[in-house]
Amino acid sequence: MTMNPCDQSAVELSKLLRRKEISAVEILESALERIDQVDGRPGTLNPGAITDADKQKVHSFITLTAERARAQAKEVDRKLKAGEDPGALAGIPLTVKDIFVLKGTPSTAASKILANFISPYTATPVSRLEAAGAVTLGKVNLDEFTYGSSNESSAFQPSPRNPWDTHTVPGGSSGGSAASVAAGEAVLSLGTDTAGSIRQPAAFCGVVGVKPTYGRVSRYGLIAFASSLDCPGPVARSVEDAALMLKVMAGADPSDDTAANIPVPDYLAELEKGVKGLRIGLSPDYFRITYPDPTSGELLMQAISPEIEASVRRAASLLKEMGAEIIEDVPMPNTRYGIPAYFVISRVEAASNLHRYDGVKYGFRTPEPTHELRDLYKKTRAQGFGPQPKLRILMGMYVSAAQYSEQYYNRALKVRTLIRRDFDTVFDKNGAYRLDALLTPTTPTTAFEMGAVYGDSVLMQYADQLTVPANHAGIPGLSLPAGLDSKRLPIGIQLLGADFSESVLFRIGRAFEQATETDAWRKEKPGVLAS
Amino acid sequence: MKDPITPEVFAHLVDLAALELEPTQAEYLRLQLNHQLKAIQELESIPLESNVEISAHGVPYTAEISPAPREDIWKPYPEPADIIKQAPATDEGYIVVPEIPHITLK
Numbered sequence: 001m002t003m004n005p006c007d008q009s010a011v012e013l014s015k016l017l018r019r020k021e022i023s024a025v026e027i028l029e030s031a032l033e034r035i036d037q038v039d040g041r042p043g044t045l046n047p048g049a050i051t052d053a054d055k056q057k058v059h060s061f062i063t064l065t066a067e068r069a070r071a072q073a074k075e076v077d078r079k080l081k082a083g084e085d086p087g088a089l090a091g092i093p094l095t096v097k098d099i100f101v102l103k104g105t106p107s108t109a110a111s112k113i114l115a116n117f118i119s120p121y122t123a124t125p126v127s128r129l130e131a132a133g134a135v136t137l138g139k140v141n142l143d144e145f146t147y148g149s150s151n152e153s154s155a156f157q158p159s160p161r162n163p164w165d166t167h168t169v170p171g172g173s174s175g176g177s178a179a180s181v182a183a184g185e186a187v188l189s190l191g192t193d194t195a196g197s198i199r200q201p202a203a204f205c206g207v208v209g210v211k212p213t214y215g216r217v218s219r220y221g222l223i224a225f226a227s228s229l230d231c232p233g234p235v236a237r238s239v240e241d242a243a244l245m246l247k248v249m250a251g252a253d254p255s256d257d258t259a260a261n262i263p264v265p266d267y268l269a270e271l272e273k274g275v276k277g278l279r280i281g282l283s284p285d286y287f288r289i290t291y292p293d294p295t296s297g298e299l300l301m302q303a304i305s306p307e308i309e310a311s312v313r314r315a316a317s318l319l320k321e322m323g324a325e326i327i328e329d330v331p332m333p334n335t336r337y338g339i340p341a342y343f344v345i346s347r348v349e350a351a352s353n354l355h356r357y358d359g360v361k362y363g364f365r366t367p368e369p370t371h372e373l374r375d376l377y378k379k380t381r382a383q384g385f386g387p388q389p390k391l392r393i394l395m396g397m398y399v400s401a402a403q404y405s406e407q408y409y410n411r412a413l414k415v416r417t418l419i420r421r422d423f424d425t426v427f428d429k430n431g432a433y434r435l436d437a438l439l440t441p442t443t444p445t446t447a448f449e450m451g452a453v454y455g456d457s458v459l460m461q462y463a464d465q466l467t468v469p470a471n472h473a474g475i476p477g478l479s480l481p482a483g484l485d486s487k488r489l490p491i492g493i494q495l496l497g498a499d500f501s502e503s504v505l506f507r508i509g510r511a512f513e514q515a516t517e518t519d520a521w522r523k524e525k526p527g528v529l530a531s
Numbered sequence: 532m533k534d535p536i537t538p539e540v541f542a543h544l545v546d547l548a549a550l551e552l553e554p555t556q557a558e559y560l561r562l563q564l565n566h567q568l569k570a571i572q573e574l575e576s577i578p579l580e581s582n583v584e585i586s587a588h589g590v591p592y593t594a595e596i597s598p599a600p601r602e603d604i605w606k607p608y609p610e611p612a613d614i615i616k617q618a619p620a621t622d623e624g625y626i627v628v629p630e631i632p633h634i635t636l637k
Contacts, residue, residue, distance in 0.1 A: 120613045214590045228588050254601045260590070261598040292570050299573065340573045351548070358549070360628055365619035372630045374549065382551040390556075391563055393548045398536065398564070399571070411574050413585035418577070420589050457563045458570055474589025499590055 005030040007184045010092045010241040017080065017091050024076035024091030028069055028135055031093040035064065035137070035185045038163070038528045043141045043156030045115055050158050056166055058528055059158045060180035062098050063106050064138040069093075072135045079133075088248055090133030095186040097177050098139035099146055100126050100232070101221045109223045110154040111144045113357045113364045113384030123221020124256065125190055125232045125249040132248045137186055140176030145354070146197055146225045147388035149463040151175030152454040155386050161450065162205060163526035164489055168447035171201030171463075177235045178205035182526055188245050189235040194226050195342055196442075196467025198233045199479035203442035203492020206481045206526070208242045208509070210234050211467075213500045214474035215260035217246070218253035226349040229342075229471045239480060239509035243267035246502060262500055270503040275511045276323030278436040278504070281330035281426060282316055286440035290336045291462040304444045304466075311482040311491045312441050318515040319439070319508065330426055330433055334418040338468040339461055341419070344399045344412035345472075351396025354389055357381065391457055419472045427475075427498040436504050441466055442479040442492035470496050478505040480512065484521045534565040 005013060005027045016022040040057025041047075042064060079086040101107040101119035108114045122130075130136060141160050143153040150169035151159045160175045162168040163183040170179040174191030178201035181189050191198040193211035202209025210233045217232040224230060234245035247267050253259040287309050290301050303309070316326045359365035359380030366379035385393075399408035426433040443466060453460050470477040475496055482493040493512075495505045516522065536544070541561045545552055552560065608614060620627035 117617060118613075120608070120610070120617070214588060215592075215596070252598050254598070257598060257600070258588075258592075259598065260592075260596040262596050292566075334577075337574065337577060340571050343567055343571050344574070355549075359619060360626060362617035363619075370629045372632045373628055374632070376629050377549040378551045381549055385550075387556065387560065390548075390550060390552070391560055391567075393550070394541075394544045394560060395564055395567055397544050397547050398540075398568075408571060408574070410585055411577075411579070413587070414579050414583045415574060415577060416589065417583050417586040418579075420586055456566075458566045461567075461570075472586075472589055 006034045024073035028073040047157040054158045060140045060176040087133030093186045094134040095140045095180045095189040097191045099223045109145045110142045112155045124218035124253045128249045143173040144386045146173035148172045153388045162447050163528045171204035173197040175201045181207045193231045194229045196464040199467045202479045204447040206490030208236045209479045211477045213476045218256040218259040220255035224353040226346040243506045265503045278324045281327045281435040281438045283330040283332045285332040285335040289444045307485045308441045332422045341412040341415040347396035348400045350392040416472045423473045438496040440494045442494040446485045446489040476502045480509045
């Protein structure tokens with residue numbers, strides 16, 4: 001398959017567009033053609049049997065808005081012809097995780113309970129991206145309400161598959177985002193990260209994913225999961241594109257009081273400054289995972305995949321050659337408590353957020369007769385929610401009950417303090433470590449097979465063990481591809497930094513890309529693109 | 532260890548959560564909840580000194596980075612009919628719901 005416009009970077013496409021060597025409509029048609037080639041049928045509530053043909057496709061989309069996108073692309077071309085500034089992302093094909101609302105389009109959260117909801121307004125990150133000229137192709141699939149790490153829990157089936165090997169999961173919950181970018185259906189995607197939901201699928205699909213600092217990007221118009229943890233962020237194929245996208249959508253927002261009032265740096269201007277003098281840490285606590293035995297519940301400790309550890313260590317070695325100082329044996333002792341604390345905090349917040357879905361104001365209402373209001377609530381929620389939202393509601397109610405809240409909820413909030421202290425200690429400019437970043441694996445394994453973990457809600461959650469500490473601490477994280485394993489599946493490495501240090505993470509990521517640009521794996525294409 | 536979430540506790544949670552569950556799904560969810568609780572029990576083994584405060588957010592919201600509250604100005608939505616039509620049942624601009632039972636609080 002030759003290099004189509006949809007396979008090029010946003011930065012390169014912007015140059016071509018401004019030199020009038022390509023039009024926004026041509027870029028769009030290239031993306032739509034790719035979608036037609038690789039995506040298969042979109043996710044629906046009543047899919048029937050999943051066929052062998054379905055199993056060869058990516059299924060990123062729930063809603064494709066091709067005509068809306070054509071109108072946007074034509075407007076970009078009109079502005080260019082008229083000599084007007086079309087914006088920093090003019091003509092760049094974008095997919096949006098269907099957890100953001102977009103006026104006039106279905107905004108489903110991949111749940112039956114919102115399947116018929118047409119949003120009356122647009123989320124701030126989406127409106128900023130579109131105001132900068134991005135062309136929205138449509139809404140992409142996710143785990144229902146973002147609750148999962150594989151996309152298999154979506155009520156809209158077939159769920160997305162990994163473009164590198166469609167028998168494996170794309171990760172989640174931003175699986176449609178990562179899969180669409182990896183397959184060249186889009187150049188950029190907007191995702192969200194609550195425990196690793198951008199970084200984990202980015203790692204599984206071999207693309208770049210950024211969880212910005214909590215408060216860096218407005219959450220207005222993001223259908224809430226865990227309000228103290230949710231972060232919108234970019235998915236892209238290069239660090240440079242991710243930096244460009246974050247610059248456009250970050251910043252204070254009068255509609256979201258948690259959007260921090262801090263100027264947004266010019267990430268691209270900082271990008272090429274290299275890593276000389278930067279202190280980058282490696283922690284043994286990120287080279288092993290703790291997880292409960294599925295049968296006995298006993299906690300087991302296990303080293304991460306040797307191939308993934310080797311990729312991290314190689315990255316450290318390359319960055320050292322480029323002038324970074326590598327600090328070994330950085331203690332992050334509370335990393336292992338990230339998932340247990342997350343089980344409590346996220347469930348309490350999810351249960352609270354999900355109480356608004358009742359079949360009264362919008363969304364699904366049970367078609368069965370109901371004799372009183374509470375009966376309507378119960379039947380609607382029973383039929384509208386899938387098992388994962390139900391689990392989160394029930395657990396959230398249990399651990400926040402008056403008699404248990406000290407034992408569980410308050411204790412989890414204190415453990416969050418301990419996790420935050422780990423990061424404060426190692427990023428302290430006057431401390432013993434004085435790190436600019438931690439370099440870790442993004443995930444303990446590469447993409448797992450469809451069906452291998454789904455159904456075991458505990459094991460599935462532990463896929464986020466190396467990403468969730470950043471959500472508890474609020475700090476930024478960047479996952480970027482670092483090679484392929486022996487099964488030809490992408491390996492992701494992660495950079496974590498202090499609050500609002502995204503520019504430093506982008507610099508390190510960019511340096512790593514330059515150090516590996518001639519690696520053989522960079523020429524490999526996802527399986528769905530093999531001709 | 533006995534499952535902390537017994538069928539009786541589970542039934543109470545289901546009622547509080549305003550859900551109704553088929554028996555098969557109820558048993559699957561109860562099993563998963565007890566599995567999750569086993570993972571959560573690890574929190575109890577963590578030594579917490581008395582000076583450990585709770586964190587509502589990871590990022591400290593200092594005065595410098597917290598936006599000032601926006602002005603309290605009423606801005607009418609331009610097309611309220613678009614919002615009303617999202618409701619599953621309406622009548623002349625009102626949302627229709629079944630009987631709201633009268634409950635006497637103890």
